[in-house]
Each structure stands twice: as C-alpha cells, then as structure tokens.
Amino acid sequence: MNETRLREEMAELSRSLFARGFSVGSAGNISATVDDGLLITPTNSCLGSLDPSRISKLDREGRHVDGEPPSKEIFLHRAFYETQPATRAVVHLHSTYATALSCLSDTDPNDCIPPITPYVVMRVGEVRLVPYVRPGDARAGDLIRALEGRYKAVLLANHGPVVAGKDLRSAVYAAEELEETAKLVVMLRGAPVRRLAPAQIDELKRTFGSQ
Numbered sequence: 581m582n583e584t585r586l587r588e589e590m591a592e593l594s595r596s597l598f599a600r601g602f603s604v605g606s607a608g609n610i611s612a613t614v615d616d617g618l619l620i621t622p623t624n625s626c627l628g629s630l631d632p633s634r635i636s637k638l639d640r641e642g643r644h645v646d647g648e649p650p651s652k653e654i655f656l657h658r659a660f661y662e663t664q665p666a667t668r669a670v671v672h673l674h675s676t677y678a679t680a681l682s683c684l685s686d687t688d689p690n691d692c693i694p695p696i697t698p699y700v701v702m703r704v705g706e707v708r709l710v711p712y713v714r715p716g717d718a719r720a721g722d723l724i725r726a727l728e729g730r731y732k733a734v735l736l737a738n739h740g741p742v743v744a745g746k747d748l749r750s751a752v753y754a755a756e757e758l759e760e761t762a763k764l765v766v767m768l769r770g771a772p773v774r775r776l777a778p779a780q781i782d783e784l785k786r787t788f789g790s791q
C-alpha cells in the first residue's frame with residue numbers, strides 16, 4: 581500500500597474506532613510503517629477527525645520529518661517494531677473494558693485475557709500486563725523491549741491496551757477483539773468460566789497461525 585493510501589486508511593480506521601467509542605477525546609494513538617520510516621497520529625489529536633496530510637512522519641532513526649508533532653508514546657510504538665520484525669502497525673487505546681482489566685489488582689499479569697473464545701486466541705493471543713509508567717515516559721519502550729517480541733498485545737497497567745499487527749487493519753481488528761473479550765471477562769467475573777483447553781488452543785494455532 582502506498583503512503584497516501586495508508587494515511588487515508590489510518591484516518592478511516594481511527595474515525596471508525598472513535599465513532600464506536602473505542603476512543604474518546606484525544607486518547608489513544610496509532611502508527612504504521614512505511615518504506616522510509618513510520619506514520620503516527622499527532623500528539624493530542626482526536627482519532628475521530630485526523631487529517632491524513634497532517635499525520636506525523638518519522639524517519640527510520642525516529643526523527644520527526646513531516647506533519648504535526650508525533651504522539652508522545654512514540655517510544656512505546658518503536659519498541660514493538662524493534663522487537664517484532666513482522667509488526668507493521670501498532671494501536672494504543674483507552675478502550676473501557678481492557679482499561680478496566682488493566683486497573684484491577686487481581687488481573688493475572690501473565691494472562692490478562694484468558695482464552696475463552698476461538699477468535700481471541702486467533703487474533704490476539706496471550707496478553708501480558710506491563711508495569712505502570714507515566715504516559716510518554718521512554719521507560720515504556722524499555723518495558724516492551726524486555727518482552728523480546730513475545731506478545732502481540734499488552735495491557736499498560738492503569739492505562740490501557742497496546743496491540744501490534746502485520747498491517748494496520750489487522751492491528752485495529754485485534755484491538756477491537758481484545759476490547760470485546762475484556763468486556764466478556766468483566767461481565768463474567770465471579771462466574772465459573774470454562775476456558776478453551778490447551779489442545780483446543782493448539783488446534784487453533786495450527787489451523788489459523790497468527791493472523
């Protein structure tokens with residue numbers, strides 16, 4: 581996909597997320613790679629009204645070369661690209677239920693989103709909790725790098741989800757699936773939930789791989 585089309589797709593998908601309440605105000609940020617660097621939503625921008633031509637562009641060294649000033653979470657996004665060669669897009673949201681799980685003190689940090697449906701296994705996989713740092717703190721990048729690329733999705737403690745994908749649409753769809761599953765997890769709290777069995781999870785991974 582060429583850069584012009586990618587900018588348009590970033591604005592379209594962001595608008596769709598905003599319209600359905602996955603993001604409010606100026607919360608969240610989205611990035612995607614291009615041949616000579618990456619595009620990222622401008623800091624303090626509203627996902628509901630991005631201007632494709634004003635989206636920030638950074639070169640391969642992370643220098644701001646075009647558009648409005650980039651999201652302050654650039655360290656977080658770059659850490660995913662550095663540790664996951666197949667990742668081409670990263671989505672960070674404050675979507676309500678995933679953020680609720682990121683705040684609950686009894687969320688298992690190694691298994692924030694249990695494998696309760698096939699689709700969350702196929703689209704998201706295991707989700708790790710990353711310790712709290714202030715939004716925009718470069719240490720968020722260090723915390724992601726420490727995971728050595730093993731997780732496609734994480735919850736930032738007391739903050740919200742971050743999801744990586746092989747392209748922008750995949751990352752957005754995975755972020756949506758993570759949020760919908762977080763909603764189920766919150767709704768089912770206290771109920772005797774049946775998780776998918778390891779053999780069922782293995783079958784899904786064998787059949788569908790990482791989408």
Ligand SMILES: O=C(O)[C@@H](O)C(=O)COP(=O)(O)O
Pocket residue numbers: 606607608609621622623624625650651652653672715716
């Ligand atoms: O929570 C925050 O402040 C950031 O993580 C965020 O979601 C929005 O920051 P910008 O992308 O810099 O607007």
Ligand SMILES: [Zn+2]
Pocket residue numbers: 607608672673674715739740
């Ligand atoms: Zn945030």
